[in-house]
Amino acid sequence: MTDSELKLWSKLRGNQLGYYFKRQTPIGHYIVDFVCRKEKLVVEVDGCQHYSVKGLEYDRRRDKFLGEQGFRVLRFTNSETLENTQGVLDEILENLKRMQEHTASSHDAKDNYLRESIRPTSSSE
Numbered sequence: 001m002t003d004s005e006l007k008l009w010s011k012l013r014g015n016q017l018g019y020y021f022k023r024q025t026p027i028g029h030y031i032v033d034f035v036c037r038k039e040k041l042v043v044e045v046d047g048c049q050h051y052s053v054k055g056l057e058y059d060r061r062r063d064k065f066l067g068e069q070g071f072r073v074l075r076f077t078n079s080e081t082l083e084n085t086q087g088v089l090d091e092i093l094e095n096l097k098r099m100q101e102h103t104a105s106s107h108d109a110k111d112n113y114l115r116e117s118i119r120p121t122s123s124s125e
Helices: 003-015 053-068 078-083 085-118
Strands: 022-027 030-036 041-046 072-077
Touching (some): 003 030, 003 041, 003 078, 030 053, 041 053, 053 072, 072 078, 072 085, 078 085
Antiparallel strands (some): 022 030
């Protein structure tokens, strides 16, 4: 792990943010830096190799695959992670909360649909 990954991991591990993260986790044939499986969030810390033409193309294919698996990918640079760790954590938390709210509202809509579709009809209708 790079210094920036270690610094971020020191803040993500042990459920410190209220969400369980794993590090260096395989998803398909890719290994992601950090993942919160429950909320389907991947966090990547990118070094300079990610900004070459080859690196950008690889990341595009990888992000597409992860998206097809239902994951959202957040990317941060090494320097951003080292110099603005709290800002990175705030953005991660904001995304997790938004994703959790979306999941809850999706479940509510599904529950409402199910209640409506199984509601007994009265015989006078």
